[in-house]
Amino acid sequence: MLRRTGYAVVVFLVVAFATNVFAQGTSAKVDYPKKPINTLIGFAPGGGSDVMISMVRPHLEKALKTTFVPVYKPGSGSDIALMELSTSKPDGYTVVISCTPQVPINAYVREAGYKISDFAFVANVVTDPGIFVVRAESPYKTIADVIKAAKEKPGTLSVGVSSAPGDDWFAMHMFEGAAQIKLNIVPFSGDGPSWQAALAGHVDATSNNLSIVYAQLRAGKLRALAIMTDQRSPIIPDVPTFKEMGYNFASGSSRGFSMPKNTPKAIIDIFAGAVKQVMNTEEFKAIALKTAFPSDYQGPEEYTAYIKKLDTIYRPLWDKYGKSPDAAAK
Amino acid sequence: MDLFSGLIHGFSVALTPMNLLFGFLGAVIGTIIGILPGLGPLGTMALLLSLTYGFDPTAGMILFAGIYFGAMYGGSTTSILLNIPGEAASVVTCIEGYQMARRGRAGAALAVAAIGSFVAGTISLIGLSFLAPTLANAALKFGPPEYLAVALVGLMIMSRLTGGNLLKSLMMIALGLALGTVGMETVAGYMRYTFKQPLLAQGIDFLPVAMGLFGISEVLVTAEEPAGNMQLQKVRFRELWPTLVEWKRSFWPIIRGSFIGFFVGLVPGPSPVIATMVSYSVENKLDKSGEFGKGAIEGVAGPEAANNAAVGGAYVPLMALGIPFTPAMAVVMAVLLIHGITPGPLLMSENPDLFWGVIASMYIGNFMLLVFNLPLVGVFASIIRAPLYLLMPIVLLLCLVGVYSVNNSILDIWLMTGFGLLGYLLRRLRYDLAPLVLALILGPMMERSFREAMMISRGDLSVFVSRPISGTILLVGAIVLVAPLLIAWIKPLISRKA
Numbered sequence: 001m002l003r004r005t006g007y008a009v010v011v012f013l014v015v016a017f018a019t020n021v022f023a024q025g026t027s028a029k030v031d032y033p034k035k036p037i038n039t040l041i042g043f044a045p046g047g048g049s050d051v052m053i054s055m056v057r058p059h060l061e062k063a064l065k066t067t068f069v070p071v072y073k074p075g076s077g078s079d080i081a082l083m084e085l086s087t088s089k090p091d092g093y094t095v096v097i098s099c100t101p102q103v104p105i106n107a108y109v110r111e112a113g114y115k116i117s118d119f120a121f122v123a124n125v126v127t128d129p130g131i132f133v134v135r136a137e138s139p140y141k142t143i144a145d146v147i148k149a150a151k152e153k154p155g156t157l158s159v160g161v162s163s164a165p166g167d168d169w170f171a172m173h174m175f176e177g178a179a180q181i182k183l184n185i186v187p188f189s190g191d192g193p194s195w196q197a198a199l200a201g202h203v204d205a206t207s208n209n210l211s212i213v214y215a216q217l218r219a220g221k222l223r224a225l226a227i228m229t230d231q232r233s234p235i236i237p238d239v240p241t242f243k244e245m246g247y248n249f250a251s252g253s254s255r256g257f258s259m260p261k262n263t264p265k266a267i268i269d270i271f272a273g274a275v276k277q278v279m280n281t282e283e284f285k286a287i288a289l290k291t292a293f294p295s296d297y298q299g300p301e302e303y304t305a306y307i308k309k310l311d312t313i314y315r316p317l318w319d320k321y322g323k324s325p326d327a328a329a330k
Numbered sequence: 331m332d333l334f335s336g337l338i339h340g341f342s343v344a345l346t347p348m349n350l351l352f353g354f355l356g357a358v359i360g361t362i363i364g365i366l367p368g369l370g371p372l373g374t375m376a377l378l379l380s381l382t383y384g385f386d387p388t389a390g391m392i393l394f395a396g397i398y399f400g401a402m403y404g405g406s407t408t409s410i411l412l413n414i415p416g417e418a419a420s421v422v423t424c425i426e427g428y429q430m431a432r433r434g435r436a437g438a439a440l441a442v443a444a445i446g447s448f449v450a451g452t453i454s455l456i457g458l459s460f461l462a463p464t465l466a467n468a469a470l471k472f473g474p475p476e477y478l479a480v481a482l483v484g485l486m487i488m489s490r491l492t493g494g495n496l497l498k499s500l501m502m503i504a505l506g507l508a509l510g511t512v513g514m515e516t517v518a519g520y521m522r523y524t525f526k527q528p529l530l531a532q533g534i535d536f537l538p539v540a541m542g543l544f545g546i547s548e549v550l551v552t553a554e555e556p557a558g559n560m561q562l563q564k565v566r567f568r569e570l571w572p573t574l575v576e577w578k579r580s581f582w583p584i585i586r587g588s589f590i591g592f593f594v595g596l597v598p599g600p601s602p603v604i605a606t607m608v609s610y611s612v613e614n615k616l617d618k619s620g621e622f623g624k625g626a627i628e629g630v631a632g633p634e635a636a637n638n639a640a641v642g643g644a645y646v647p648l649m650a651l652g653i654p655f656t657p658a659m660a661v662v663m664a665v666l667l668i669h670g671i672t673p674g675p676l677l678m679s680e681n682p683d684l685f686w687g688v689i690a691s692m693y694i695g696n697f698m699l700l701v702f703n704l705p706l707v708g709v710f711a712s713i714i715r716a717p718l719y720l721l722m723p724i725v726l727l728l729c730l731v732g733v734y735s736v737n738n739s740i741l742d743i744w745l746m747t748g749f750g751l752l753g754y755l756l757r758r759l760r761y762d763l764a765p766l767v768l769a770l771i772l773g774p775m776m777e778r779s780f781r782e783a784m785m786i787s788r789g790d791l792s793v794f795v796s797r798p799i800s801g802t803i804l805l806v807g808a809i810v811l812v813a814p815l816l817i818a819w820i821k822p823l824i825s826r827k828a
Contacts, residue, residue, distance in 0.1 A: 044657050045376030054668045058383040070376065073738060075532025076514055080739075111526050158786050186785045189778055192660075196653060202473035203786055215652045215674025287670040 032092055032267050033066040040071050040085055040096040042078025048191075048212075049078075049097040052126055052255045055293055059278040064271070077102045077163075079112045086118035090260040092267035095122070098258040101167045104311040109165060109318055116311070120263050121303040123272040124256035125279070127296035128209040130171045130228035131239070135199050136221055143226045143245055146205065150181040158184040160194035160206040165322050168194070168207040170314055171228055171251035173321050175207075178247040195222065209253050210235060214292035228252060235292045254296065256303055272299050337459060340686030344694055349392050349687075352385070353695040356393040357702050360400015364416055365408055366732055371401035373736060375661040380668070387669040388684050392691040394662050395645075399692070400699055402602070402638050403447045407710055410439045410630070412725055414545035416732075418536055419602035419637035421767050422610045424544055426622070426629030433625050437570030437711040442580045442627055443634040444703045450588035450635035451696040454642025457592045458649070459689055463678075466650035469596040474786065475793045477779035479800040480597060481772045483807035484604050487611045488765050488772075494623075499765050502756075506769025509534050511777070529741045536771050538733050538746035543763045545729045546750025549722045551757060570708050572627070580631035583613050587635030594636070595643020602640035603771055606633035645692070649685065651675055 043049045057068050073081040081096050082103065088094040096119075104116045132143065140146050150157045161168035164187040172185050186203055188194040191212045198206035199221060206213075210233060216222040217236065224239045228251040232241055242249060257275065259268065278284060279297050288295050298306060343349075363374045375394050382390030405417035410427035423443070430439040457465075472480075489499045512523045513533025524530040572580070587609040594605035609632035614622050622629055647653040652674030654660035666673045671681060678685045713721070733746045753763055787793040795801045 045372050045379075045661050047657075047660065050376060050379070050661065051664050051667055054379050054383075054664050057380045058668075061380075068380075071738060072373065072376065075737070080529065080532060110521060156788070184785070184788065186782060188782060192654065196470060197473055197782075197786075200470040200473060215672045215676070218672070219675035221651075221675055287668075290670040291667050291672050293667075 040081040042081030044074040083113040086114035090263040124298035130251035154182040158203040174249035340690030343687035344691040356396020360397035361404040364401035364404020396695040422606040429625030438572040446635040447638040450639040453588040454639040474779040474782035475800040479803040481776040502766040506766040507773040510773025542746040542749030543753035547753030583632035587632035591636035591639025595640030605636040609636035
């Protein structure tokens with residue numbers, strides 16, 4: 001019996017510590033990677049970060065000839081994982097799945113334990129566009145219907161969002177500003193509960209992300225009224241953008257890879273190059289289109305600039321609506 | 331494809347040697363991780379996720395179904411033997427299961443849990459095959475007001491769960507609810523009681539608390555016992571199995587637990603936990619033996635059936651609508667996504683092979699679990715024959731490694747240690763620990779659904795009674811609460827007249 005328990009302990013220790021054992025070792029300059037890469041994931045298994053890493057991981061492992069070890073550090077809107085990255089060795093063997101809007105806004109709205117300048121943004125993988133959705137039975141057929149209803153009874157049309165301050169939450173405040181309306185924005189505990197509430201009619205609409213509601217759109221259970229991109233999405237080309245209707249805003253939730261600051265540029269370039277190469281293969285593109293995985297590769301410079309830009313958009317919105325939600329509700 | 335041809339087709343897909351192997355592997359892995367405290371089905375499935383890219387999606391789904399069912403069963407083993415709930419859904423099993431083990435009936439408790447899990451799993455799968463589309467739509471009707479109603483009634487059940495001192499139970503519930511408020515509040519992201527510690531921002535997780543309160547405190551209590559009592563009763567092999575009387579007593583609790591578990595499992599949130607609580611209190615109310623609290627087999631059979639049936643229930647919204655109500659279901663969904671399949675309302679018509687194959691494989695996995703686990707009952711039951719001076723340090727070590735492995739967080743180790751000491755004190759003062767843990771799980775859900783409901787209704791409290799489902803749940807709850815008082819008041823009046 002003890003032997004059996006012994007085996008169990010050994011198996012267990014291997015699983016538990018496999019994630020950390022590889023963290024030690026020497027750093028390479030150009031010969032990268034030489035060992036497994038720890039991937040910090042700031043959300044519980046099953047979230048969008050998980051889907052992202054699962055989609056690219058098998059391909060990326062082949063391209064880089066190494067393995068990715070997922071290390072879950074869920075909690076506090078990914079702050080815990082980001083904090084861990086900020087104190088990790090800048091040797092390219094610790095990466096984080098960095099998600100917007102948590103990066104950059106968390107560090108602004110609260111005591112986060114790290115600064116945005118602690119990171120080197122390596123490559124963006126996906127930008128899941130924001131999308132305005134109602135259920136199939138809803139009387140609202142177009143955005144014009146929604147705006148009309150919101151103007152008739154300001155503050156009563158309820159729109160579910162994933163959380164505050166989440167990308168959907170920012171998006172709806174941008175929409176309010178652009179259309180000069182007042183909505184009843186209801187933060188849920190995630191994308192899922194938000195669209196499910198809209199599907200069941202608990203709220204009038206949901207501001208959500210394309211890949212999350214795609215299956216329901218295709219089955220005709222939910223109806224998309226407008227998408228928050230610059231151009232129409234190839235995944236659902238029939239849905240108009242807010243911009244083409246004259247409401248000048250775009251929004252989405254991006255996920256990519258980041259490393260600690262001072263990571264050698266050679267390593268960042270090797271990693272970003274592999275991500276780019278993987279995302280350009282026909283096999284990957286085919287799966288991405290089928291599962292509504294909105295690929296959006298951005299290299300190191302572009303990705304860094306993107307994060308900076310988001311920071312300047314989000315800060316004033318948070319100051320206006322977020323700092324004191326009670327005051328904003330009036 | 332109608333149901334029967336669908337199922338038959340499903341079995342023809344699932345019954346390949348390769349898929350059977352995956353089903354068996356899943357059951358084995360699930361049982362092991364269920365037994366080891368800490369790393370649960372969620373973490374395990376996430377670690378294996380990208381491995382499934384190399385398999386056929388049906389095989390991946392079969393593997394994960396085996397792990398999920400296996401973990402639900404395995405979790406009860408440590409609850410019964412060592413008083414350590416490896417899963418939230420096995421907290422309730424500790425109450426009677428561990429008492430049975432102390433009386434030398436560990437084998438009986440384990441065997442009843444295994445059979446109960448199998449029966450419940452089968453009943454819930456039949457429910458899943460026949461009723462999935464209908465039930466999934468009904469499950470959607472549960473909005474924030476309904477969750478609050480469910481959680482409130484859950485709290486009420488909890489206050490009388492173990493039948494001890496009401497005041498003490500209420501104090502434990504209040505403490506659990508208070509602990510549940512620590513961390514980042516979900517609606518606006520404000521920090522509460524975090525003292526600028528980013529690690530506390532994620533709140534106090536259930537697992538370190540439960541493992542500390544139950545497991546660590548058990549080690550402490552055992553260490554305190556005089557050396558002469560250190561050896562628990564020897565168990566002879568013949569006594570490993572439940573007696574005929576014990577089977578009879580378990581039959582109806584298993585059936586009731588299965589139905590309770592399946593229907594409660596449809597509701598999002600910590601449904602397996604609520605299912606076990608409901609089943610336990612039902613059995614407690616119906617009990618005539620007076621053994622509850624001292625190791626009543628009904629208190630193991632019912633909740634164990636309920637938590638397994640809830641797993642089947644949780645698959646309903648996933649398979650029929652593509653809604654993962656629990657994080658574990660979201661990982662299952664990711665298996666499909668990486669293969670380019672979008673789970674959703676069209677899954678059944680677009681991928682009938684997969685849909686029916688998975689359902690058929692769940693029947694197979696459930697059966698394998700029984701085949702794999704029944705012979706092990708004797709082995710596990712003999713664990714407690716090991717000298718306690720060897721067993722308890724191993725338990726301590728497993729708890730430490732296990733709790734760390736979940737979030738890779740040192741804070742969790744400290745939390746577990748602290749709650750272990752607290753648990754020891756509370757047990758010495760004769761407080762029930764289960765209400766504290768269960769309130770910690772339900773508290774955040776209650777707060778969130780209350781605030782969501784208030785935002786939707788723009789502050790109108792009447793939503794809770796004017797909506798048919800939440801109104802009915804609250805009414806039933808009120809009746810359950812008031813009826814005993816009313817009966818106690820009327821009875822003397824009637825007997826005086828007679």
